[in-house]
Amino acid sequence: MNEPIIVGISGGVDSSVTALRLKEEGFDVECVFMKNWEGESDQCDAEQDYKDALSVCNSIGVPLRSTNFSNEYWKNVFKNFIDEYSKGRTPNPDILCNKEVKFKAFLNYAKDIGGAKIATGHYARIKESGHSYQLLKGVDDDKDQSYFLYLLNQEMLSNSLFPIGGIEKQEVRKIAKKNGLLNHAKKDSTGICFIGEQKFFKEFLKKYIPKHPGTIKSVDGEICGEHEGLSYYTIGQRKGLGVGGGFGNNDDPWYVSEKDLSSNTLIISQGSNHPSLYHKNLSADSLHWISGYAPSKNDNLSAKIRYRQKDQTCTITSLSGESCNVQFMIPQFAVTPGQSIVFYDGEICLGGGIINNRS
Amino acid sequence: MLYFDHAATTPVHPNVAEKMDEVSRLDYGNPSSVYSSGRSSKSIIETARSQTAKMIDAEPSEIFFTGSGTESNNIVIWSVLHQKNKHVITSCIEHPAVLKVLEELTAFGLTYDILPVDSTGLINPSDLKSAIKKDTGLISIMYVNNEVGTIQKFDKLTEIAKEHSIPFHSDCVQSLGKIPISTKDLKIDYMSFSAHKFYGPKGIGFLFKRNGVPIKPLVIGGGQESNIRAGTENLSGIAGLGVAAELVSIELEERANHLRELETYFKSKIYDICPQAIFHGNTNFYAPGICSLAIPKCKNEVILAKLDRKGIEISNGSACSSGTVGLSLVLKEMGIEDEINKSTIRVSFGRENRIEDVSILVKSIGEILNE
Numbered sequence: 001m002n003e004p005i006i007v008g009i010s011g012g013v014d015s016s017v018t019a020l021r022l023k024e025e026g027f028d029v030e031c032v033f034m035k036n037w038e039g040e041s042d043q044c045d046a047e048q049d050y051k052d053a054l055s056v057c058n059s060i061g062v063p064l065r066s067t068n069f070s071n072e073y074w075k076n077v078f079k080n081f082i083d084e085y086s087k088g089r090t091p092n093p094d095i096l097c098n099k100e101v102k103f104k105a106f107l108n109y110a111k112d113i114g115g116a117k118i119a120t121g122h123y124a125r126i127k128e129s130g131h132s133y134q135l136l137k138g139v140d141d142d143k144d145q146s147y148f149l150y151l152l153n154q155e156m157l158s159n160s161l162f163p164i165g166g167i168e169k170q171e172v173r174k175i176a177k178k179n180g181l182l183n184h185a186k187k188d189s190t191g192i193c194f195i196g197e198q199k200f201f202k203e204f205l206k207k208y209i210p211k212h213p214g215t216i217k218s219v220d221g222e223i224c225g226e227h228e229g230l231s232y233y234t235i236g237q238r239k240g241l242g243v244g245g246g247f248g249n250n251d252d253p254w255y256v257s258e259k260d261l262s263s264n265t266l267i268i269s270q271g272s273n274h275p276s277l278y279h280k281n282l283s284a285d286s287l288h289w290i291s292g293y294a295p296s297k298n299d300n301l302s303a304k305i306r307y308r309q310k311d312q313t314c315t316i317t318s319l320s321g322e323s324c325n326v327q328f329m330i331p332q333f334a335v336t337p338g339q340s341i342v343f344y345d346g347e348i349c350l351g352g353g354i355i356n357n358r359s
Numbered sequence: 360m361l362y363f364d365h366a367a368t369t370p371v372h373p374n375v376a377e378k379m380d381e382v383s384r385l386d387y388g389n390p391s392s393v394y395s396s397g398r399s400s401k402s403i404i405e406t407a408r409s410q411t412a413k414m415i416d417a418e419p420s421e422i423f424f425t426g427s428g429t430e431s432n433n434i435v436i437w438s439v440l441h442q443k444n445k446h447v448i449t450s451c452i453e454h455p456a457v458l459k460v461l462e463e464l465t466a467f468g469l470t471y472d473i474l475p476v477d478s479t480g481l482i483n484p485s486d487l488k489s490a491i492k493k494d495t496g497l498i499s500i501m502y503v504n505n506e507v508g509t510i511q512k513f514d515k516l517t518e519i520a521k522e523h524s525i526p527f528h529s530d531c532v533q534s535l536g537k538i539p540i541s542t543k544d545l546k547i548d549y550m551s552f553s554a555h556k557f558y559g560p561k562g563i564g565f566l567f568k569r570n571g572v573p574i575k576p577l578v579i580g581g582g583q584e585s586n587i588r589a590g591t592e593n594l595s596g597i598a599g600l601g602v603a604a605e606l607v608s609i610e611l612e613e614r615a616n617h618l619r620e621l622e623t624y625f626k627s628k629i630y631d632i633c634p635q636a637i638f639h640g641n642t643n644f645y646a647p648g649i650c651s652l653a654i655p656k657c658k659n660e661v662i663l664a665k666l667d668r669k670g671i672e673i674s675n676g677s678a679c680s681s682g683t684v685g686l687s688l689v690l691k692e693m694g695i696e697d698e699i700n701k702s703t704i705r706v707s708f709g710r711e712n713r714i715e716d717v718s719i720l721v722k723s724i725g726e727i728l729n730e
Contacts (some may be wrong), residue, residue: 004668030664065664068685113664114730 003116004028005161008106009056009064011049013183014121014164016056017172020179021163022119023060031057032110033066036073036101037194052183059180065113069105076100078194082208085231088259089338092148092307093192099151107159117159124149124349125165126157133157135290135349140168146349147307150342151288202232202240214264216243219257219276227266230259236277236334241268255334278331284341284353285323294319295343295350303343305332305355311344324353360670361716365556365709366505366533366649367674371599372558372606379560379599390592391581400594407601411565414604415550416541423566423587424597428532428553429456430577431566434587435528435549436460436499438575440467444496447471450482450511451692453501457530461499474500478694479641480509487519495525502540502550503533506689506705507640508649510538517546526572532556532564536607536614536710537646548572554596558710559603563596614710618648621708625650625717632725637699639690648708651690653699657728662704665727671720674705 007019009031023029033053035046050066057064077096084091102120110118123138124146133154138144152160164172176184195204212229224243227233233241237256248254252271260267269276282305287294295301295316302311303326313329326341335358342352362370371379382403388396390404405419412419425431436457439445449457451473461471472490474482482500498520503510513529520527528549534540536557542550550567554560566587568574580589607614629636629652639651654662659675666673675687690700706720 030668063667065660065667067660109660112658112661114668 002028003114004030005117005119006110006113006115007031007062007119008102008121009033009053010121010189011052011056011183011186012121012189013173013176013181013186014123014169016053016060016121016181016183017175018119018121018163019056019062020060020175020181022161023062025163029060029062030113030115031062031064032106033064034101034106035066035068036070036097038070039194052186055182059182067106067109069101069109072105073097073101084338085205086209087338088230088261090234090336091338092340093194094148095151095340097193098148103152103156103160107156111159117161119161119163121164122149122162123165123169124162126160126162128158132291136165137344137347137349138162138165142308143169144308146344147304147340147342150290150340150349150352152290153288154290154292157290202228205232212264214266216241216266216268218248219267219269219274224254224268230261230264230266233259233266235259235336238272241266243268272333277333279335279358280331281317281325281327282332282335282341282358283323283325283356285356287319287322287324287351287353289351290349291351295345300345301343302345303328303341303352305335305341306339314343316343322353323356360672361712361719362672363706363708363712363716363720364672364674366508366705366707368555368561369558369709370711371555371560372603374606375559375599375602378602379595382598383595386594390594391583400592403594403598403601404592407597407604410601410608411604414535414540414608415552415567416543417567418570420585421542421567421570423568423584424592424600425564425566425584425588426562426593427564428530428551428556429454429564430588431551431553431564432456432499432528432530433460434566434574434577435551436464436497437577438573439469439497440464441575442496442573444494445469446492446495447497447499448474448487448490448495449499450474450476450501452476452480452504452506452509452689453499454505454530454532457499457501470494476509476692479644480504480507480639480689480693481641481644482511482516484512484515484519487516491519491523491525495523497526497528499528499530501533502529502531503537503646503649504640504689505533505649506687507651507693508533508645508647509641510534510644510646512644513545513547521546533649534646536611537618537648538615539611542567542569549574554600554603557603557607560596560599563593563600565600610710615647617710618708621712621714621717622647622650624714625706625708625721628718628721629724632721633728639693639695639703650706650708651703652706653695653703654724654728655699655702658701659704662724662727665730666720666723669723671723673720674707675703 005022005027009015019031077093081091081093107118122145123143125136127134127136137146209231216225216227218224233256238253243254248270254268254270257269257276258267298315303314315327317325317327337355339355340352343350386400388400390400408419408422411422474486517527526548529547531550532553548569553564576587578589583589633654635655637653686700
């Protein structure tokens with residue numbers, strides 16, 4: 001018997017079509033449903049997702065197993081998430097989840113049960129050239145998920161397949177429908193997996209990070225109100241500030257432009273074009289390069305500082321070890337400490353780091 | 360395909376399937392109707408009740424058909440809410456069909472205490488004695504544990520209950536067809552059973568309630584099952600249960616010997632390929648055919664996946680509906696460390712397993728260990 005490809009299946013349409021395509025290509029396919037979070041709030045969703053996954057596996061004719069990485073998720077992803085928020089930063093747990101859970105714990109599990117490789121429903125591609133592997137953007141520009149995968153290394157890439165990275169989302173849904181998969185029209189998941197809808201975010205954080213009220217000031221030093229704790233706000237945030245309704249010079253909305261941790265002050269500015277919301281330079285650390293090496297030149301270099309942002313032309317002005325300084329050609333909106341900057345050379349995802357500061 | 364997970368469920372016995380097929384095709388009458396087809400359906404139920412009663416040495420009037428072992432547990436535990444004494448004593452290795460019910464009913468004023476077990480899964484009777492309160496109104500303790508097969512020392516436990524005049528309930532779903540059960544010998548007031556654990560159909564179970572002890576219905580309606588479980592009866596399920604029960608009465612000794620033979624063979628062969636294997640449970644007080652064993656340094660999910668690929672089905676503890684997996688709580692309560700817990704598999708034999716099948720199972724585990 002051939003060693004099977006182990007597909008991480010979520011119950012969503014992307015991973016389902018991933019399994020389907022591999023099966024059609026003649027691989028031995030087995031699916032694994034991962035439970036990474038033990039919580040009351042998501043219990044029903046997780047059970048429905050499992051049922052969807054089971055239905056898909058039955059119609060494709062592949063076995064489904066399930067496994068539990070909630071310990072790994074808690075230790076290696078969630079603790080960091082809370083830690084970063086406590087420091088007033090805005091982390092991206094989905095990036096860490098890929099590195100620590102999907103392409104580490106799950107990959108190890110897949111190897112343990114005798115799998116040849118793993119496959120996931122990410123919109124990204126892997127290109128093998130000689131003994132090295134490149135991570136390329138997914139062909140669907142709108143869905144490209146390479147941003148979330150920049151912490152993968154050569155070994156992870158050499159053991160992974162992204163079977164839908166070469167097609168568009170619309171096509172994925174079409175394939176699912178044509179093959180009678182019940183989840184062909186299932187809504188895409190949004191937000192952070194363990195919280196669900198964005199509107200619950202602050203309430204969720206409050207369970208883990210105590211309130212620490214302070215003053216909200218405008219960039220001009222005017223007191224505008226009170227905040228419940230800097231951790232609950234993000235740079236560039238517009239909604240939920242409790243400021244607006246004619247406050248200020250005009251009816252333009254207010255944005256978080258800075259968090260002053262030393263004085264526990266939330267600094268806001270009016271209008272999305274306010275200069276305090278834009279920065280041309282940033283420093284990043286915890287750098288990781290997919291090839292193992294930093295790029296040798298700045299030609300054709302671009303970066304994204306958030307998921308789904310258009311590529312922004314930039315230069316790495318200085319680089320030492322795991323830290324670098326970056327200058328953008330045009331000023332960037334809401335450069336947020338804790339978020340990741342991911343570098344590209346055209347369609348090649350080079351790697352990235354975590355934003356530390358901006359100027 | 361080879362199936363070694365009979366503690367989860369058993370394949371329906373051919374005689375049972377035949378009877379169910381016949382009843383569902385021919386007997387459409389509502390057992391409550393007074394004309395011929397109704398009377399005929401009613402008599403099918405009463406035959407099954409006699410067959411079921413005979414299996415556990417009870418009176419037919421002490422047998423009530425329900426939808427499952429879980430439902431039987433629920434009826435007994437919910438009944439506590441109607442009593443003055445609302446304190447319940449149970450054990451830490453019960454099925455969720457007891458533990459979760461108790462937890463839920465605290466909202467209605469029920470209180471409960473959970474007895475610990477030793478490293479073999481046994482309750483210390485003196486713990487039961489000291490847990491009894493003035494308002495203890497029920498003791499609910501499982502007979503044969505579903506994960507490790509340990510049999511509680513019911514003579515001592517029920518004696519304590521009798522001394523204090525406290526009703527005693529037992530979740531007995533794992534015991535039928537493995538060990539003899541006589542309600543005349545066991546001083547138990549309520550017992551829960553499920554047909555699919557002894558080659559009967561799924562979705563049918565029964566409650567033994569000793570004549571004279573109180574009970575209140577959960578499902579109320581047309582008065583079926585002597586007002587204890589309303590709803591038009593699951594006729595073919597009950598008929599199937601009756602046949603499965605009759606087969607237990609006839610074949611019990613043969614089945615138990617067969618299980619013992621398979622289990623003894625399995626244990627000796629496992630030690631050949633894996634001398635460091637650890638068998639959980641009690642070596643004196645256990646039901647034949649359930650083997651819970653750890654293969655140190657080998658994760659159970661890996662063994663399960665690789666056996667599944669070879670068409671061999673075993674489990675890693677108790678099955679769960681949502682596909683979630685995790686550490687066995689029963690083993691945790693027995694004080695088994697997490698590393699060993701993660702390496703534990705459960706092999707439970709049945710009447711259709713043969714020595715050759717067990718030999719293939721052991722050989723396959725051996726191959727996996729050598730990979």
